[in-house]
Amino acid sequence: MPTTRPAPGDNPYRIHLAGSATCLGLDSAYRVILDEFVEDRASQKWFIQFDDSTDTFTTRNASGNQRLVVTSDGSMIGSLAEKATVWFITVHTGPFSYSTISKNGSTTDHVIDTADGTAHLLQAISPEPAPRQRYIFEPATATDPAPVSCTNPKNATKFERTFFNLTVDKAKAMGPYDIIVVGTGIGGGVLARDLYETNSRLGDKAKSILVIEKGGLVFHSHCLNTSRPEGLGNNRGQQNDTFFAVFKEDYNIELQDSTEPLVHPSTWKGGPMHCVGGRSAAWGLFAPRVHDKTLNAWFPETVERDLIDIYFEEAEKLFNLSLPATRIIHQQVMERLNITAKDAFHVHWQWGRIASEFKDSKNFDFAEGAYSTIDKLLEIMMSKPPIASDPKSNVRDEHKNFKMLIGTEVRKILLDDTTKVATGVVVRPANGGAEEMIELKKGGTVILAAGSVASPAILLRSGVELGKEAGHITDHDILYRALSFRYRSPGDREDVGAMKLQTYFDMDFEGRFGLANMSIDASSFLPRSKTADKNLPQMIMAFILPCALESSCSITLEGDEPKVVMIRTQEYSEGERQKYLKRMEDITKSAIETIESQLDVELVNEKDRDGEYLSYLELGGVAHELGTLPMPNRKGDGGNSIDENLKLKGHDNVYICDLSIFPMSPEANPTLTLAALSLRLSRQLVPREKFPPSGAETIRVVNHSGEPIKVWVSNFGSDMAPLEIDPTVLLEGDDFSVERQSGVPQSVMVFRMDKLKKAKNGEEKVEKVEKVEEKAENEEEKVKNKEKEEREKREKRKKDVIFSNEPELFVASPGCHKPVIVL
Incomplete structure (x- = not known):
């Protein structure tokens, strides 16, 4: 047992064997295991609820709030459905003092056995403490920040306490709300920003808005606008995936593979980021539009029209879409790539569309850098007014019509049993705790933007029957080839610099178009090729392919938490696959020849490669999993969970606004499209009314x-x-x-x-x-009156001839018939 008792509270502990580095944790099936400690693995951290009056404690896991339970057969598991096992502490005295534990009041001490790799509780053989019965409880907060708790803001950093000081109790008291937004990623964050800006124009007509985010403030901006680990700068480009890998969390996911060679053995690289901004804090910034042919074939007609006519451009402006500076050599490369490609490819290579402002537009302006939803949300929170009772205090009051609650998990939506209308949401602290309700106004709206797994999970907990059309989480296939090369003239590397190019291409299959990305001497989300010299520049070709939602994939609840079953798309037959693979191989070879000649480079170890020409990226490799609550599909198959305006079927005031909404997996990074649809939803919920033209008068x-x-x-x-x-x-x-x-x-x-x-x-x-003007007018009036009097006098004098005592001009009034004489 612990050398010192774990203190009660919200801070997590590591539980490990004395003299050993192995720690108690949960595997993907929620079985307790002993394993080497990994710093950022939440499943190896536990919250301890200690009762000092009875010398007992219970334990729950930090990854998903699962309670530590010992089953009837002695197995140790994490469970959300069963009551936590109560552990009793007994202090032994004698030649030496020690503590042991027993389960649920048993008089027999126990040890943990892990002979088969999973944890079992066995009766202790010796009265003295067995080696596997000496457990150390170490605070995980020694190296990890404490989780933010909406009910205990003191756990947050001072920065969070200053600007994100809203608690659940305060949020409840300030409600009910017109609009509740769940999540702050691209879907929820863009929506919240736009609603706030619309609100600022409406005055007393503004809507009361509450934004709820499960995570805390991990980043103050996109990760690429912050400091980066030393050494990453040696590899040109982004490396945002380094941050994503560290801060993402894992789904409870079961990966299923098909028969080779269609699907290679896969590992999972995706997952959610629970923080202000969500995955917008570390996304790759590529922001291409979905191709017109894809929109026309799959998306509802009104959605297609609105995206092309209005909201793609609106989203691009929001993202500060930028193009790099183009030198002569860059223009020559792009021209030759397009000229030398076969007409059947239908390629048009150009700079990749990046959601970042690279340069300031004028002196003393600062470039905004990589886009995320964090910047505007943080700006809104930092601009909160001071409290009226103490204007000089650093403590800020809440905006009248916009509030944000972080460190808070939405568990379910409260629905009226008869009308199915949402009346509020049920929340709890993100690190576990009591559930509470936040009310929605009559006629109000709930928007779920919690992600393609969390949003359907919230609906399932709420008792919503999603039907067979929901839960088909899909990640499009990405194939790539990475090559190392060297410049024949080493100085050319600095002159050329990094290039990231993109083009749509004809897949040679049913008129479908894919997206090709070319990275030249720039970092990529794709693996680098294996070469002896890691300093060699890389050329990486990547192809993203569209596909229908995969019906074999599913999301269900297991112990009130989501379980994901996922498989690669099975839409294409082997013959079809070979056809478009040949097309992509031809495009790659054509591009390589052009790069070799235009940049005067030579490939390294290219001839030594074997196996298939293109490799598959792992599932979740770029975190594009989507489609779990899809809008209508123009092809008419698969069904839909929401309508074309993103409203949940059968519910008048529940909307979805995250990657769940896609009716298929497009060939493009879906981020720009999601942002555009988020803006569209915002303008539908709270229109920016345009007054009708007035008459000319x-x-x-x-x-x-x-x-x-x-x-x-x-x-x-x-x-x-x-x-x-x-x-x-x-x-x-x-x-x-x-x-x-x-x-x-x-x-x-x-x-x-x-x-x-x-x-x-x-x-x-x-x-x-x-x-002042009135006084001036009075003075002016006096002057005018005086002048008038003088004129009248002069006119009167002009009526008669006047002689002076001295010889002077004789003046007669007009119309005078007397002679005019000059003396």
């Missing part, structure tokens, strides 16, 4: 600035009219109109104010200006 002002403004309309209709119509204060979302006088030139003047206090100051300034 109407002046209309609508305040979409997000701040109070004051409006004046000038009026030059007549000399006697006031110069301006009385000023009008417009709050966010307000509008103002006035009828013009025909043929009279007028203008609109707007004074922008950050706060109503400024508006008040503005009114005082206006009043002062008006008083």
Whole structure:
């Protein structure tokens, strides 16, 4: 037993045998095993609930909150369905003191046996502590940050406590809400950002929004905008996959393989990232559009039209889509690649579309770098107003209509038994704890953006019958070839630099198009080729292929947690596969020949390779698993879980907005398409209303600035009219109109104010200006009256001839018939 008792609380512990590095953990089947400790493996960390009054404790696993249970046959497992086994601590005294444990009040001490690789609880043979009965409980927080808890913010970092200080209790008290968004990845994060910006234009018409994220603030931006481990810079390019591999978590997944050579033995590389921003914190930044032919063949017609006409471009602007600087050599390479390719390939090589701003647009502006949803969400939280009772305090109040709760897991949606309308969500701390309810307003909306596994799991826990059309999690096939090369003139390497190119290509199968990626001397998500010299530059060709959702894949609940069964797509027959493999091999060979000649390079060890020309990437290699709650498929097969507006079938106020929604697995990275669909959903839920055109004689002002403004309309209709119509204060979302006088030139003047206090100051300034102008007008009127009096006097004098005492000009009034004489 522990040398010191584990302290109660939310901090995880490692449990290992004394004098051994092996630790208790869970395998993928939730069996307890003893294994070498791995630093970032959550399944080897345990939360201890200790009862000091009874000298007992229970244990639950940090990876999925599974309770440590001993079954009737002595097996040790992690379970969400069964009650946790209660362990009793007994202190022994004698020549030496020690503690032992017993199960559920038994008087017999026990040891853990792992002879067959899994853990069993056996009766101790010796009265003295057996070697496998001396357990050490070490706080995992010594090297790992404590998990964020929405009910215990003190566990969070000071940064989190300052800007993400909302707790479940506070969120409940501030509710109910018009909109609850679950998840902050590309789907939920883009949606939340757009709703916030729309809200800022609506004033009193704004919707109350709550965003809930299971994870904490791991990154402050995309991982590539932060510091990176030393040595990665020696390999040109991104290396975002290094961070993804460290911070992702694992599904409870069962991988199934088909017969060779269609599917090679696979390992799983995907998984969720539970943090603010989700997987947008470490995605690869390639942002191509789904090909028009793919949209036309698979996606609903209205979705296809909206994406092409509006939302692809909107998403690209949001992503700060950039193209690298093109030198002459780059242009020559792309031209020759396109000219030398066969017409049947239908290729058009160009720079890869990267979601990053590489350069500042003008002096003293900073490039925004790689895109993630974190930046805007963090900006919103950092701009929260100070608390009214203490404006100088660092503690921030919540935005009136936008709140964000982190470290909180949504377990289920509360649904009315009769109407199936969502009335709220059930949440708990991400590291386990009591479940609580957060209410939704009548007529409100819940948007699940928790990911392609977590979103269907939430619905299943909520009692939603998903049907046979759901759960078909699919990852498209990616095939690649990696080659090492060297420049014949070493200095050319710096001149050329890194290149990442992309093109669609004709698969030579049913008119389908795939996407080809070429990486030249730049990092890639794909494995590097094996060469003796790791410093050699690499050329990597990768092909992403579209496919239907794979019906053999499934998501079910096992102990209230999702279990994933996955297999590679079986859509293509062996003959069809060989056909498009030949096409991709021909494209690769054509590209290699062009690169060799244009860049004057030679390949290394290429002739020594054997086996198939292209290799398969592991499942989940680029984290594109999708399609578990699909929208309608234009082909009419497979069924759908949501409609074309992403609303869950049979539920009027539940929407899905993550990779679950895809009706097929496209040839492109799905991130841009998901962001575009997220923007589309946002504008449908809270429209950015455009006022109808006014008549030619109407002046209309609508305040979409997000701040109070004051409006004046000038009026030059007549000399006697006031110069301006009385000023009008417009709050966010307000509008103002006035009828013009025909043929009279007028203008609109707007004074922008950050706060109503400024508006008040503005009114005082206006009043002062008006008083000054009124005084000036009075003075001007006095001058005019005086001048009028002088004119009248002069006119009167002109009626008669006036002689002076001195010889001078004789003046007669107009119409005078007397002679004009000059003396």
